[in-house]
Amino acid sequence: MKIKNIGHLAVLLIPIISFSCKKDNSIQVIDIPIEATEVARIKYFNFTAGSPSVNFYANGVKVSGILSNTGSESTAGTAYGAVYPASNYSVINPATYKINGIIPSTATANANVTISEVNSNLEKGKYYSLYTGGIYNSATKTAESFILEDVLPPNNASNMVAYVRFVNAIPNGNSPMTLVIKNAVSGLETVVATGIAYKAGSVFVPVPIGSYELYVRYSASGINIISRNGTTNGVVPFLGGRTYTVGARGDITITSATAATRPLIDNTANQ
Structure with missing residues (x-):
């Protein structure tokens, strides 16, 4: 890369x-x-x-x-x-x-x-x-x-995929968290990381280029606890050869759909 x-x-x-x-x-x-x-x-x-x-x-x-x-x-x-x-x-x-x-x-x-x-x-x-x-x-x-x-992909990594990791900055979750990305066109789901505790992050993994919905779940459950998609705050693009950190932040106890401190999923390009 x-x-x-x-x-x-x-x-x-x-x-x-x-x-x-x-x-x-x-x-x-x-x-x-x-x-x-x-x-x-x-x-x-x-x-x-x-x-x-x-x-x-x-x-x-x-x-x-x-x-x-x-x-x-x-x-x-x-x-x-x-x-x-x-x-x-x-x-x-x-x-x-x-x-x-x-x-x-x-x-x-x-x-x-x-x-x-x-x-x-x-x-x-x-x-x-x-x-x-x-x-x-x-x-x-x-x-x-x-x-x-941040252990980034090597310089010779493929530009035909994106590289994504997950960081958990939420302190009051019930258990470690999993990040699932869902291709906004095909609907195919991919598990990027699982078992990520507060103050921890996963490794960067290759994912196909595309636009994705993002979902955070407890690792022992298939239920979405935080969602980022077309009806919330938008899908995200993952571009070839780029690295991204998907981060979970906020207070897990907040249920308001508009509170600034509600649980949210952030997507940041590292490079």
Whole structure:
């Protein structure tokens, strides 16, 4: 499989993100010198149900953010259900990190409050996904978080199929979960992963190119507990040579069809 990040590697020796052209010492510029052949790569998912928007910091250095033209840090960070970066991965020097999710300094409520923390050793040449997960505790202003290594298909993997895995970020399911995808044209069902516990993820498996409905079930049951199809929030396309993470998030006890914290199925392109 071709790795689609050539454009990223060409600019690794310049600042990754700059928030403003104005001089403002309250705004931290994300500027980590990185050698292109010596990096780790990481995505940041804010999947804690009810979480405020956050920016992520690695050993105190800001590693995610939203562009601002005001001279002040944007009040928007990575919102609940969002991913940074939206496509591909960000780069980071290999090292051991304490990674925190912190509410933006300009937020109207709880500015600069750290809501999550996880420690991990990020190794050269490897890919990772950091998740905030579970349910936000508004009293203590805390969220759980975890990191998974993303073992992507090799460079010579086929471009005639897509590659899909499943991650479970729901803390209060009754048992481990299974992901089933259903071809929206043929109706054929394929089990992508089974027995996936909270804070765990499956391996990437090849699936035929096409448009799919997504269903999450408890592994011991054939009953759908979360659905994503044409009558909910839409089918998803799986394109040849691309890798995707299907994630389950939310509060399993919520039955409302419109509540923001209801159980949902997310589909994110890793590459």
